[in-house]
Amino acid sequence: GENVxxxxxxxxxxxxxxxxIKCTYSDSASNYFPWYKQExxxxxxxxxxxxxxxxxxxxxxxxVTLNKTAKHFSLHITETQxxxxxxxxxxxxxxxxGSTLGRLYFGRGTQLTVWP
Amino acid sequence: GAGVSQTPSNKVTEKGKYxxxxxxxxxxxxxxxxxxxSLGQGPxxxxxxxxxxxxxxxxxxxxxxxxxxxxxxxSTLKIQRTExxxxxxxxxxxxxxxxxxxxxxxxxxxTVV
Numbered sequence: 001g002e003n004v005x006x007x008x009x010x011x012x013x014x015x016x017x018x019x020x021i022k023c024t025y026s027d028s029a030s031n032y033f034p035w036y037k038q039e040x041x042x043x044x045x046x047x048x049x050x051x052x053x054x055x056x057x058x059x060x061x062x063x064v065t066l067n068k069t070a071k072h073f074s075l076h077i078t079e080t081q082x083x084x085x086x087x088x089x090x091x092x093x094x095x096x097x098g099s100t101l102g103r104l105y106f107g108r109g110t111q112l113t114v115w116p
Numbered sequence: 117g118a119g120v121s122q123t124p125s126n127k128v129t130e131k132g133k134y135x136x137x138x139x140x141x142x143x144x145x146x147x148x149x150x151x152x153x154s155l156g157q158g159p160x161x162x163x164x165x166x167x168x169x170x171x172x173x174x175x176x177x178x179x180x181x182x183x184x185x186x187x188x189x190x191s192t193l194k195i196q197r198t199e200x201x202x203x204x205x206x207x208x209x210x211x212x213x214x215x216x217x218x219x220x221x222x223x224x225x226x227t228v229v
Contacts, residue, residue: 006158034217043120043207043220044159089158095215102149102211102218103172106158 002027004092006107013080014115021075021110023090030092033066033073034104038087047088048075080114087111118142120221122208128227129198137193137224141210148191149218150183151207159207165191198228 003026013019025033031052036044050057050064050073057064063076077084091104121140129135141148147166151159161175165185173183180198185191195202205225209218 004158036220041222043122043209043222046217046219049217091158100147100164100166100171100211100215102147102209102216103161103164104151104159104218106160108156108158 002030002092002094002105004090004105004107006090006110008110009108010111010113012113012115015080015082017080019077019080019084019112019114021088021090021112023073023075023092023107025071025073025092025105027092027094028068028071030094030105032093032095033064034091034093035062035064035075036089036091036106038089038109040086044089077112080112082114082116085112085114120208120210120219122206122221122224124224125222126225126227128229131198131200131228133198135195135198135226137195137206137226139191139193139208139210139221141189141191141208142212142219145210145212145219146188147211147213147216147218148185149209149211150191150193151209151220153205153207153223155204162193162206195226198226200228202226203228 034049038044066073090107150162153159164172168188180196183193205223207223209220211218
């Protein structure tokens with residue numbers, strides 16, 4: 001099955017700086033890569049996703065890049081704010097192989113702390 | 117409702133007892149997923165329903181775990197003879213179909229003492 005690895009496990013940045021979280025996956029057939037933000041006591045919230053037919057996607061201060069050859073994808077947050085502090089999870093899915101987009105394989109998470 | 121709703125939000129039970137966890141998906145969503153999240157880990161897939169039927173239950177750890185969705189809406193995750201190792205946050209997610217993104221509820225924190 002799919003194996004998703006995520007680094008770093010913790011990340012501290014100063015407000016206004018950028019933060020980058022990196023993930024690798026093992027199954028070359030995976031073609032959907034969402035990122036979730038989880039605040040304490042809440043469920044994961046989808047913040048951005050990318051499919052394998054594009055290499056980069058941006059949404060305001062958040063961007064995701066995908067390198068299918070290297071089986072590597074990253075989350076970039078610019079101009080970080082204290083409210084960005086949370087645990088971020090990457091995930092991979094292969095909805096085409098008799099499975100569904102919601103059948104996700106998650107990384108172990110990154111605790112992001114943004115200091116004011 | 118506006119989002120996925122899970123009840124109870126917290127459940128403490130004694131080892132060996134039976135528990136039921138409930139999930140109300142977003143109205144109209146046909147796909148429903150259960151995940152389990154242990155402390156410091158990412159969510160792990162348990163089971164996926166498309167309508168009333170379990171389309172993929174490959175993530176259920178053993179036969180003490182069972183889930184139903186009799187009318188294709190609300191789902192119940194059932195755990196028999198609970199063990200301390202079952203302590204985790206149980207997350208439910210739903211989507212409008214197999215090829216659309218899933219939205220998660222806030223989870224049920226299960227503690228087995």
